[in-house]
Amino acid sequence: MPSVAALWRHPIKSHGREPLQSVQLTEGCALPWDRRWAISHEATRADGTAWAECVNWTLASKVLALMAITAKSDEAAGTVTLSHPERPDITIDPDQDSVAFLDWIRPLMPDNRAQSTGIVRVPDVAMTDTDFQSVSVLNLGTSADLGMHMGMALSPDRWRCNIHIDGFAPWEENAWIGRTLRIGEAELEVREPIVRCRATTADPETGLADGDTLKALNANFSHQNCGVYTAVTKSGLIAIGDEVEIL
Known part of the structure; x- marks a missing residue:
């Protein structure tokens, strides 16, 4: 069964990632303390x-x-x-x-x-990349498949997503728009794909460019998408190891 492999938040937008073991999601809100500043x-x-x-x-x-x-x-x-x-x-x-x-x-x-x-900081507003309060989701199968096309191992951390999920086929998430993910006690509606930028070309350990992810996405798949933005539609606790269902 597909499951949650990792949880991340980014307290200061573009300035640091932080691992979590579990987190309480609230309907209509971004992940707590994610992009708070x-x-x-x-x-x-x-x-x-x-x-x-x-x-x-x-x-x-x-x-x-x-x-x-x-x-x-x-x-x-x-x-x-x-x-x-x-x-x-x-x-x-x-x-x-x-x-x-x-x-x-x-x-x-x-x-x-x-x-x-x-x-x-805007009180009660996360400075997400979307104009709605989003939680970003990465399919680890997609990241691994792109790395295979590039001939290198891509750290999932370069995608800066909140929820890493494992156990789905590569690129399967592209068909999830409009559907709902049930994770732990929470539910999240998949709203739109994440169109990637130059930040993903950098090694998250060094901050140095080490792989042209944008060129590889365009050359192999004719788009720059990797991951999806979701909106929390049912509040609840989620944790590493929780099963992920597509509704």
Whole structure:
């Protein structure tokens, strides 16, 4: 039976991934503490009062080095610890410590990119890549199949999805649009495919480009899709090892 292989959240959009063992999903909401904060830059037009498009934020698609950041949250303390192979660890309260964060991230930012200027949080709104509060799902069979076409092992972490599922045929998820996934106690409606960007060309351990995933997707499958965006339609606890059903 297909099952959940891994759970991930990204407390600060494009700035660190964090593994989970289980998580409580809520109808109509993104995964808790996923994309809770986003990083503004010199050309940001968002005013911090509502969800805003990706163009307003510092992203790993523009700065591949960001792909190597990992995160560890302390929800009780309201802090996030960030790690990167080229930087010392830093623990911040993103609502209070923007100056310390900007000092920490500056050495990773190319001079020819808009520089980061602050940390933004919109209460009760995750800064997902979609204009609805989404939970992203990766079929590990698809990732492995693409890696086979590329002649390399692709780390699933490069796709930055919330839920990794194992046991489905490669690319099967492309037929799930409009259907529902039952995972543990929760249900999620599959809304749309995830169109991939340049961030996925980087090794998530180093932040260095190591494989042209976009070229491989287009050449072999005539699209840039990998994974699907879902919306939670029934609240409930999900955990690694939970069975996954397609309704």
